[in-house]
């Protein structure tokens with residue numbers, strides 16, 4: 001029956017993903033034992049990130065530079081194995097120059113702690129580095145101009161897991177138009193050694209408190225994958 005074939009395929013996909021992650025984990029452990037990092041072999045990621053940050057501080061790649069207070073680069077551990085990616089800075093982030101410091105950031109911090117994800121496990125950034133006025137949706141030309149910066153951050157950090165927060169970051173990173181409610185909680189490959197676990201944006205959970213449980217569940221899955229328990 002067609003329904004049975006579909007379920008079988010999904011199960012097979014999950015099995016292949018699990019096997020693949022086991023191989024990747026073993027390979028990383030092997031490299032760690034040999035003292036070989038898959039990240040930059042010659043430079044400390046913290047230094048590389050710092051240099052990269054300095055190099056884009058005065059970016060005028062799109063019109064958002066005109067209204068920003070600060071370019072919001074990212075924050076967290078340069079050794080992080082989990083990278084959280086949001087949409088764009090809000091008002092407080094623009095004023096402080098740091099991502100996720102407002103109400104959504106506080107909710108996210110609470111849920112990360114509940115999931116057992118520590119500060120040293122995490123790096124946080126957004127797709128756009130400058131705030132769209134009035135928190136409007138990013139425009140295609142702004143994404144096109146700014147996305148290479150996020151991709152470079154991912155390349156430098158080489159995280160094992162990217163947790164995309166909300167529809168916007170998820171669709172951009174997975175190049176899809178699918179909605180977040182069907183994508184969330186389902187790991188997918190970003191590249192050959194990094195998976196994406198999409199989840200809801202914490203700001204959306206403030207407006208819809210029943211979604212907080214889903215965010216919690218997805219962050220628990222991130223922790224499980226990080227610990228290698230699945």
Ligand code: SF4
Pocket residue numbers: 056059060061062063064065071128129130142145146
């Ligand atoms: S949003 Fe990105 S591309 Fe646009 S000015 Fe800011 S840093 Fe540059």
